[in-house]
Amino acid sequence: MAPIVLRFFTDFFVYETTKSVVVKSWSVGIINRVVQLLIILYFICWVFLHEKAYQVRDTGIESAVMTKVKGLGSYPSRVMDVADYVAPPQGSSAFSIITKLIVTDNQTQGRCPETDDTFTCTTDDDCMNITGSHLGNGIVTGTCLINNSSNITNTKGQCEIQGWCPAENDQVNVSVMEGVENFTIFIKNSVRFPLFNVTRGNFPSSINKSYITHCNHDPIHHPFCPIFKVGDILKLMNQNLSKIASKGGEIGINIGWKCDLDHSVDMCNPQYTFTRLDAVFEQSSVSKGYNFRFAKYFQSPGGTEYRKLHKAYAIRFEIIVSGNAGKFSAVPFLINLVAAFTSVGLASVFCDIILLNFLQGAEQYKAKKFEEVSSVQTVSEKKTLPGQPKVNQSDGKEL
């Protein structure tokens, strides 16, 4: 039995390698090396240095954002502070600064004329037709209210609605809150790259209190100051404050973390960019700007509930955090190294085409490269088979 086992091992532990043809030709040799050089350069410069393919990447960051707005807005008769104009007040990553308010005071449940022009009527029938409309301030009762007081006989009236009365009239002109450009937004953002267990904050802990109470973010001079002046943000985006304050709008503050953790973690700092999120709807004929309605509810000493309805035009800020960190890892490094090595071998595909088709002496190279064997015959029969072409024959031995 021993010889069989030996034979098996002798057969198993053989090493099989491809037989190669070495072509001593300057032209194809230079082409070969140049192509190989290009492939190596591509891998070194693009894949390894630019794309950092030797790193494992983490883009699934955990991010926490806290914001705090400061500043005083003023109307002719009153001063608004943070508790008045920031909604919601919790300092989350999305918040609105209310810049214009249309207030409808002392609303109670009842019946009253609708204010909107589309609800004008001359007879009750006009109003019966639009019962069930959901675009007004209340449910249309079907009665046309014509105000005949003050000696003038109107022929036009307004349909009566049931709901909160008096109905809101949002066509009035109201002034915009002043001082918004001086408001500051303080952003506290901490991110964690779970893959590397690296946690970073958006300002260094070395920053001192006096700096932070006086600094304003500036992309060039104060890139790490976490306090943003609304006016500066709008200027960086080429937006007009009075327009956005009057119509409302949405602004995105993008915090981009692009970190190479092979370097010091202290160099992992955020980059801030600003975009007008509703820019794509600017050209639209409908629904420009941003507004929402909310109410404050009161109760009279008698127990009747009444409310103050607010239509608020606001600038909405959204803090959008994205992260992308990379760190050296053996697995992607090896994979790309192997890919580089195998790709270098691809030069020969290109050179083979040149060698076997376009080079002087191509037939000779073909004869050397290809060795022919015909099928289904034994070696002795082979030479006499008539149907087989003998063009590619390579060995003198067979002739």
Add this chain to the structure above:
Amino acid sequence: MAPIVLRFFTDFFVYETTKSVVVKSWSVGIINRVVQLLIILYFICWVFLHEKAYQVRDTGIESAVMTKVKGLGSYPSRVMDVADYVAPPQGSSAFSIITKLIVTDNQTQGRCPETDDTFTCTTDDDCMNITGSHLGNGIVTGTCLINNSSNITNTKGQCEIQGWCPAENDQVNVSVMEGVENFTIFIKNSVRFPLFNVTRGNFPSSINKSYITHCNHDPIHHPFCPIFKVGDILKLMNQNLSKIASKGGEIGINIGWKCDLDHSVDMCNPQYTFTRLDAVFEQSSVSKGYNFRFAKYFQSPGGTEYRKLHKAYAIRFEIIVSGNAGKFSAVPFLINLVAAFTSVGLASVFCDIILLNFLQGAEQYKAKKFEEVSSVQTVSEKKTLPGQPKVNQSDGKEL
């Protein structure tokens, strides 16, 4: 020195290519070409046409969502508008439409009996045992309050609590707000693919005001209308309005942006799908539906604070935006082209197995394909080594 340099260059600029055996066999030739064809077809049809592997993809979209609900809900005695039933009012991507309210009026800080059945008692000891319970409406004081008024002597009472009094009784039957099926949700969604710097809105800017005031989204007839009727959404999901309005629930509106930016950017439009987000808890015996508590605070002229507690059953909507855009890029195109070319070469692995094992004349092919060289001997010694098998010898020269 010149000859050495020349020799070095002569050696360096050689081109090395594999020596090939050309097998003129119909069977293996056809198998080879068929396998190659299958591999090419796989790459063309699946990798390139279906998976669009020649594109670089961007899934990390920046998205901004603004919502606006319209509609009037009605209770027997009162009409509710947006400011009443939408929470939070800011029109963010997640909002609730309150459909049922259990109101507890005129609560003040004090002591009163608990309402829940689990707090029934006959003696103070019953209540002492559950001091520290956090499931009631207030802190259990340890006193059992037995209502003996009205001539009937009760033996059962309720434990006294300290907190907001009177305690809420959420077991009462209250009616559901009517009209929810006619509410409309207007969604303004802008997305940006940062990699391609392409920004899109969820409705074309060409859409006109009269269309938008009258259209309702419909997957077939009005796929780009950004206004969604609550009743339509529920119908598309096969949900029952009265059930969801009474218990509360969570609905996801998915906006999927799947864009091929090699085509016109105008064809990059969103697709809307709707899911019941809490569907997985439907079978659960606990915590069906969705509700939350909030209070409105009032102050009496004397300065006492009192509040109106609301247990709100609501339909919560969440707008979930996902994006996936692709655009031709040289790098993935080249990588996949190279992968395709090298994969075609894999056909030979399969064909070699057939050729060398299952084909008639396999021994002859083996002899042609493999050329043997034994180890550790010089050329002259080789022929006399006894331990080496001579099966695979390939050249007549060596015999």
Add this chain to the structure above:
Amino acid sequence: MAPIVLRFFTDFFVYETTKSVVVKSWSVGIINRVVQLLIILYFICWVFLHEKAYQVRDTGIESAVMTKVKGLGSYPSRVMDVADYVAPPQGSSAFSIITKLIVTDNQTQGRCPETDDTFTCTTDDDCMNITGSHLGNGIVTGTCLINNSSNITNTKGQCEIQGWCPAENDQVNVSVMEGVENFTIFIKNSVRFPLFNVTRGNFPSSINKSYITHCNHDPIHHPFCPIFKVGDILKLMNQNLSKIASKGGEIGINIGWKCDLDHSVDMCNPQYTFTRLDAVFEQSSVSKGYNFRFAKYFQSPGGTEYRKLHKAYAIRFEIIVSGNAGKFSAVPFLINLVAAFTSVGLASVFCDIILLNFLQGAEQYKAKKFEEVSSVQTVSEKKTLPGQPKVNQSDGKEL
């Protein structure tokens, strides 16, 4: 024409395979097999078993989170319930539990002295200099108010501001709400992997009502209980309740779904981890903790609006959901199988280096592996070219 077509087909359906040199050497044969074994082991153990590269992965989950806080907090004089201390009340994935409140009562629009120390003054000029400051509670009018009442003549006063009066003094010491450690957070989280259309909830539907009313999450004993005691969370994070309750803070509850959908879907369960999100700012000298301001608005019977300003210190909770599910798919399986096969071939690169350089008889192997052909000459001319080295000649025929 028939013979030409036949010839074309004969030429097309040939099979071309590399000619191989079989080296019968124990050393290089063993090295070859060992390297191949290592590569195969790497693919089986790491790529297939550990990294599960045969699966297609879905990380873009759709997640819906609903939270509900329960518990009663107590101040010396009053009891707070959920409607009082949770903000916003809607039970979304981010919410704050207010633990400390600095209340400024009965604020109306008017003029009054600023409270902060930085606004002390002796003359009006001191106040004129800081007109326009946005850090106070109102707009500095430029008047210095010196309180000379009560027989004592002060030389120090406070600048007058216009705004909500009296101004808030947030330097007062107020007590922290008690009972926070016993609050429970109920989390309902449903996730959907859109690629596989698999939906999962964070607790099994088999869970019964009595279990859920009594269980508290515990990583070891109750890993699927969806109710988290605040005290337990803080203990797991080694945080001090009284410190976080007094200064405020941010806590992240991470729900990680790592699912292998090749196994039963019932084994796809969440893992909960807790992090202090603002940990990175702990060392910072500025802006520790978390607080925000909000106001409750009232109206006196006469119609004057007044408000109650709250500076709320709170623990903010953010539920962060991440998902990663994998399932067998033919495409990645085939791609990695092909990669494994081609990588096994890389063993020969390594062995070739050994064979041709370091092994005894390397010259002999070289002669067998490389067959030389020189350029630009016909076969007959080749032998007489003087400049070409004849070292690598491989065939006896040419000598």
